[in-house]
Amino acid sequence: MAEAHQARMQNEVEEMVQSLERDHIRKMQGRMFRCSADCCDRPSDSMSQVHQCIDRCHTPLAKAQGLVTSELEKFQDRLTRCTMHCNDKAKDMFDSGAKEPAVRSLVERCVGSCVDDHVNLIPSMTRRLKDNLDSIQQ
DSSP states (O other), X not given: OOHHHHHHHHHHHHHHHHHHIIIIIHHHHHHHHHHHHHHHTOTTSOHHHHHXXXXXXXXXXXXXXXXXXXXXXXXXXXXXXXXXXXXXXXXXXXXTTOOHHHHHHHHHHHHHHHHHHHHHHHHHHHHHHHHHHHHSOO
């Protein structure tokens, strides 16, 4: 992917992830730590019970992180498939005798279109992730 397109995509995704972390994940981390501390404040519980309690406290955050990771992996896979399609078109064009500048121009436009399409998917992906994060039991 051309550097400018790659930087644009990276900035958009980083902005989304930072928003999710700031507005959702960070709050979940705070609840997890407070819950874990409460587990440690139970003098009558056995070591095993305390560990099970702490594990229960960590579960929502682990689910949330898994959800975000899975969604980002799917997004990356789709973007990769799109850019691979651009590369295939370029190879076909090159094989049919097209000159390098024309092929380069095609790839640039095609990859730019992939980036535009995927940047446009980020708001709906963000809404879906926020809804799913909100639905995770604390």
